[in-house]
Amino acid sequence: xxxxxxxxxxxxxxxxxxxxxxxxxxxxxxxxxxxxxxxxxxxxxxxxxxxxxxxxxxxxxxxxxxxxxxxxxxxxxxxxxxxxxxxxxxxxxxxxxxxxxxxxxxxxxxxxxxxxxxxxxxxxxxxxxxxxxxxxxxxx
Numbered sequence: 001x002x003x004x005x006x007x008x009x010x011x012x013x014x015x016x017x018x019x020x021x022x023x024x025x026x027x028x029x030x031x032x033x034x035x036x037x038x039x040x041x042x043x044x045x046x047x048x049x050x051x052x053x054x055x056x057x058x059x060x061x062x063x064x065x066x067x068x069x070x071x072x073x074x075x076x077x078x079x080x081x082x083x084x085x086x087x088x089x090x091x092x093x094x095x096x097x098x099x100x101x102x103x104x105x106x107x108x109x110x111x112x113x114x115x116x117x118x119x120x121x122x123x124x125x126x127x128x129x130x131x132x133x134x135x136x137x138x139x140x
Contacts, residue, residue: 041075049082049135054105056087056095056119066105073110082138083107083115086131091121114138 044050050073054065073083087101098117102108107115116134120127 041077044072044075045077047078047081049084049138050078051084051086051135053086053088053122054101055089056097056101057089057092059094059096062096062101062104069105080113082113082135083110084131084135085115085117086127087117087119088122090119090127091124095119 052069052072054069055061069085072078085101085105085107087096087098089095090097096104098119102117107117116131118127118131118134120131122128
């Protein structure tokens with residue numbers, strides 16, 4: 001249980017993956033369209049890191065994803081913990097790159113915590129290992 005990491009996305013489902021055998025990740029997905037502070041606080045209570053996945057190719061919904069992101073990181077129980085943003089769908093030609101995602105989400109306004117943005121393609125499995133290496137390095 002000490003090496004379980006909760007991730008949030010938009011489809012309200014749970015799944016597990018194993019990365020390099022030493023980390024088992026639990027993905028909890030909660031709908032972005034219905035932010036309910038008490039649900040998020042309960043789900044995220046005791047978390048050591050926030051991993052937030054955004055669809056880099058969906059520019060129309062990026063504003064909503066950004067609003068939800070800031071609601072989550074501003075929860076009092078999550079103050080100061082590291083943040084990893086995964087800029088997914090980098091395999092699509094119109095996807096924003098990691099720097100563009102960071103700028104649009106105003107990630108440089110994060111204070112008193114480490115953060116990173118990694119470009120990934122979940123479909124192709126690209127960038128995921130590097131991103132979770134960053135996570136592992138936070139806890140060495």
